[in-house]
């Protein structure tokens with residue numbers, strides 16, 4: 716599903732990623748952990764086509780994404796990748812349902828074509844009674860579940876989540892973590908999740924650690 720080879724990223728003299736190799740299989744939940752500043756978000760942004768590495772290559776579903784640009788890149792990102800961030804980034808002037816459907820509207824669909832799917836996803840994610848509410852009228856957990864529905868609307872190949880439960884209380888965080896498992900099992904979704912939350916990391920199928928700009932493969936020291 717995803718393969719990265721020799722990813723290098725520097726900001727000026729700061730060498731953040733020094734040659735990262737990794738593979739993610741379809742239908743897998745992988746967590747990425749590491750100390751603050753280790754380069755987790757930087758790696759996620761590169762894997763998710765939001766940033767370019769200084770060296771190395773990334774393939775998603777056999778497309779070499781680091782060679783895409785312009786409209787091809789925008790189309791690939793919109794149709795094949797879902798994102799969930801710590802802060803949901805819902806657009807305040809639109810309703811929850813419009814926000815959920817936004818990636819499909821950007822892809823050129825009409826609201827009438829995607830409305831039903833948006834409602835179905837929101838119902839599945841337990842925000843089925845919040846279609847017409849604006850983001851500020853939703854709780855933090857509801858906002859995050861809408862953001863996940865939005866990430867799912869285009870049936871992406873893979874979802875990248877950066878500290879998705881970082882802004883939630885422990886009950887909502889646990890609910891969100893169970894939701895990832897449910898979406899893997901019922902919708903065959905694939906997730907790459909950057910987190911400091913050990914509970915969330917532990918429920919992943921695989922935990923990866925970044926240390927000193929490289930993948931730390933010594934699993935046993937982290938258990």
Ligand SMILES: Nc1ncnc2c1ncn2[C@@H]1O[C@H](COP(=O)(O)OP(=O)(O)OP(=O)(O)O)[C@@H](O)[C@H]1O
Pocket residue numbers: 726729731749750751752753754755756757758
């Ligand atoms: N645009 C940028 N310009 C300069 N330095 C940057 C930039 N983005 C990130 N960095 C630096 O790169 C390093 C890695 O940042 P990154 O956000 O990837 O870390 P992280 O592991 O996600 O950290 P945290 O757990 O604190 O969120 C940090 O030292 C950060 O200050």
